[in-house]
């Protein structure tokens with residue numbers, strides 16, 4: 001069932017579910033990530049891709065939808081700036097972000113689609129996995145808001161999954177075969193990430209029901225290119241081309257998992273535009289030109 005967009009509901013989901021620590025000692029939100037050691041190196045290197053596209057100098061980096069800065073790699077993004085402005089709907093996220101970043105952080109509860117700052121306030125902007133919580137109609141406004149924040153010559157790096165990945169479609173048979181070969185021992189414990197809006201708790205086998213998701217809507221590459229790309233000076237590169245579902249099914253220790261991911265990473269480096277458009281997670285860069 002399609003969930004209606006309600007910004008208060010998104011906020012209370014993250015306050016009361018997403019940013020609560022589970023019995024595994026991780027945020028509930030991180031249960032949608034592949035946290036296994038076999039995938040760690042690949043995921044670590046993908047996280048660090050953000051750093052290449054921002055200047056790491058100036059006074060303010062805006063992190064739009066920062067969450068609690070849940071992964072150590074996230075802290076590297078604001079190296080070189082005087083302050084990282086962590087902006088989020090969830091005050092629970094921001095309290096934890098302050099624990100993680102201390103006095104280098106400034107904390108603002110606000111909506112990414114209505115930013116409470118004057119034009120050209122930021123030296124660069126990052127935003128990860130947040131825009132997908134906004135409805136598609138009106139998404140352009142959020143991009144426009146981020147663009148408005150940029151100083152001349154600065155950049156925004158925005159990461160969100162595509163609704164549909166041709167690469168992952170091609171890999172579906174491989175995923176099914178691997179699911180049969182490797183009886184996934186984590187399958188009953190960890191939910192697959194939500195592909196789109198989820199409104200019902202998910203229970204698998206004897207596993208406990210996973211709390212309700214919140215509003216999620218994603219672009220596919222074709223509509224993004226038509227509706228957003230021409231409005232701004234935007235480029236699509238790769239952040240990570242495979243889904244968590246793919247990683248959990250296909251990548252295993254003792255079966256060359258780490259090695260396969262090293263090859264995949266190299267391919268992504270060689271063909272960043274191809275993997276950005278066809279893979280699961282693009283890295284979108286917006287540049288504000290110098291006049």
Ligand SMILES: C[S@@+](CC[C@H](N)C(=O)[O-])C[C@H]1O[C@@H](n2cnc3c(N)ncnc32)[C@H](O)[C@@H]1O
Nearest residue numbers: 014065066067088089090111112128129130133
């Ligand atoms: C999936 S989490 C990602 C957090 C962080 N960027 C990360 O990658 O770990 C999405 C975050 O966006 C925040 N969020 C969702 N909609 C928002 C909005 N309209 N304005 C500001 N923050 C929003 C949520 O509260 C949540 O902390």
